[in-house]
Amino acid sequence: MEASPWSSVNSGIVLSLLAVLWTVVWNNLQSLQLHHLLGRHLARHARHLAAIVDPYLTVTVAEHDGGRMKRSDAYREVQAYLHRATCDASAGVRHLKAEPAKSPDAFLLSMGDNEEVADVFRGEVKVWWLAYSTPPREDAGGGGYYWGGRAARADRRFYRLSFLERDRDVVLGEYLPHVRREGRAVMVKNRQRKLFTNLSGDNWDDDGRWCDSVWSHVVFEHPKTFETLAMDPAKKKEIVDDLDAFRNGKEYYARVGKAWKRGYLLHGPPGTGKSTMIAAMANYLDYDIYDIELTSVRTNTDLRKLFIETTSKSIIVIEDIDCSLDLTGKRKNKKKDATAADGADGDKKGSPSNEEEEKEKGSKVTLSGVLNFIDGLWSACGGERIIVFTTNHVKKLDPALIRRGRMDKHIEMSYCCFEAFKFLAKVYLGVDAHHLFDAVQALLREVDMTPADVAENLTPKAAGDNADTCLAELVKELEKAKAEKAQAKAEGKGKAAAAAEEEVDGDDDDDEDEE
Numbered sequence: 001m002e003a004s005p006w007s008s009v010n011s012g013i014v015l016s017l018l019a020v021l022w023t024v025v026w027n028n029l030q031s032l033q034l035h036h037l038l039g040r041h042l043a044r045h046a047r048h049l050a051a052i053v054d055p056y057l058t059v060t061v062a063e064h065d066g067g068r069m070k071r072s073d074a075y076r077e078v079q080a081y082l083h084r085a086t087c088d089a090s091a092g093v094r095h096l097k098a099e100p101a102k103s104p105d106a107f108l109l110s111m112g113d114n115e116e117v118a119d120v121f122r123g124e125v126k127v128w129w130l131a132y133s134t135p136p137r138e139d140a141g142g143g144g145y146y147w148g149g150r151a152a153r154a155d156r157r158f159y160r161l162s163f164l165e166r167d168r169d170v171v172l173g174e175y176l177p178h179v180r181r182e183g184r185a186v187m188v189k190n191r192q193r194k195l196f197t198n199l200s201g202d203n204w205d206d207d208g209r210w211c212d213s214v215w216s217h218v219v220f221e222h223p224k225t226f227e228t229l230a231m232d233p234a235k236k237k238e239i240v241d242d243l244d245a246f247r248n249g250k251e252y253y254a255r256v257g258k259a260w261k262r263g264y265l266l267h268g269p270p271g272t273g274k275s276t277m278i279a280a281m282a283n284y285l286d287y288d289i290y291d292i293e294l295t296s297v298r299t300n301t302d303l304r305k306l307f308i309e310t311t312s313k314s315i316i317v318i319e320d321i322d323c324s325l326d327l328t329g330k331r332k333n334k335k336k337d338a339t340a341a342d343g344a345d346g347d348k349k350g351s352p353s354n355e356e357e358e359k360e361k362g363s364k365v366t367l368s369g370v371l372n373f374i375d376g377l378w379s380a381c382g383g384e385r386i387i388v389f390t391t392n393h394v395k396k397l398d399p400a401l402i403r404r405g406r407m408d409k410h411i412e413m414s415y416c417c418f419e420a421f422k423f424l425a426k427v428y429l430g431v432d433a434h435h436l437f438d439a440v441q442a443l444l445r446e447v448d449m450t451p452a453d454v455a456e457n458l459t460p461k462a463a464g465d466n467a468d469t470c471l472a473e474l475v476k477e478l479e480k481a482k483a484e485k486a487q488a489k490a491e492g493k494g495k496a497a498a499a500a501e502e503e504v505d506g507d508d509d510d511d512e513d514e515e
């Protein structure tokens, strides 16, 4: 049957009328700001319908983009960028999420799920940001795209940007880079320094969600700065200058083709300020600290994972590296095993002993794992990282571990010198000079006392304590230490003499036996 010519004319008219009607309704919706009254939900659907006559484009920013182990920087930057718009009452956001900000009393607020805010760029380009989440992927039972898998089992979160097709070039070419730049600036302003540890595998992430990050953290609030760190002023200046050169060295490192990282080895007796120096460095540079407990790292692969999850502008610390693992031994064993395995007989010589098998059950991190960690290919990821090792026994360490290029700067933290003492006296007691200073200077030449012990003696303990009493106490302690040293020396001499005498006697006996 042939269709009536009227029917096509009629349907054409009806469609045109509907389009006109819709345009009128939509314009009124916007001008009357009805979408506040009707609710965000309705407005969103209205916009989708409007796309029929004036199409919209969208850009989605995922919290974890495919295969990424870390949270996407872009997502965090968008979140930070939208902070102000989110808090603006006129935006009408009703459900907010809060996370700690830099100041102890403040929060960084962001949109809750299904909330939307509008933004205007250059006064003419209007865009809309929607926050939403989707349930976890079906296959997110185990490892997932994030280690351990628990993060993969959490809801997946996104921001969706909608804009008119006619604004495509401005939004993609200018607006989005603007959002990232501004977001980064907000993040820097609100940044709280953090102290990370690998001791616990589980923790709450920045958005208050439980996740399987290899790091857990607390806010880093150590009060020590270079202003309160006692050491030879020239040495201190050298370190501060070195840190400045590193921080400002992005172009230099790129020019010479080196990864933007620097290794420091802090060595010296207990209580000489190695850990304190790390805190002062972090405060000076405004970097996070990642404190690695190496004995809790099971394999070299886990060590690499730890490294990948560290962020730029951070200090990665391994304290007491000599005690952490038998790093020197491992390398030698490996060589020995390899030699044995290569040998023609290839029998029991190459197989590890029971004792070694026991050891293998614990941490399997090897020296080569640590060397790779410091300057392997992975270590170049991210940039702007300082790696610090501390040790009380520098001679115990494998030379490969601390050679220049890996540990670029070796800093010896020594017993308290007179300069450091004067510094502590100023900080703790507020005095630049005192009649007991000469006595302290003379005693410090003869006795080794750590800055930690000097500081302890200079700390007022009772209500009436002042510079006189504290300095007198310090002199007393130094004299006591001097006497003990003299006694130990005398006893040592006595023992050595006795041993020598015994040896002579023994020799006589041997002679007798021989006879």
Ligand SMILES: Nc1ncnc2c1ncn2[C@@H]1O[C@H](COP(=O)(O)OP(=O)(O)OP(=O)(O)O)[C@@H](O)[C@H]1O
Pocket: 228, 229, 230, 231, 268, 269, 270, 271, 272, 273, 274, 275, 276, 277, 391, 392, 413, 451, 452, 453, 455
């Ligand atoms: N150079 C210093 N200036 C100011 N205070 C210091 C200094 N050295 C140590 N102290 C004080 O002594 C205490 C112990 O210092 P710290 O923990 O840094 O020593 P360390 O060298 O790391 O010791 P260890 O080898 O046992 O880890 C700290 O509380 C710190 O305040």
Ligand SMILES: [Mg+2]
Pocket: 274, 275, 276, 319, 390
């Ligand atoms: Mg320490």
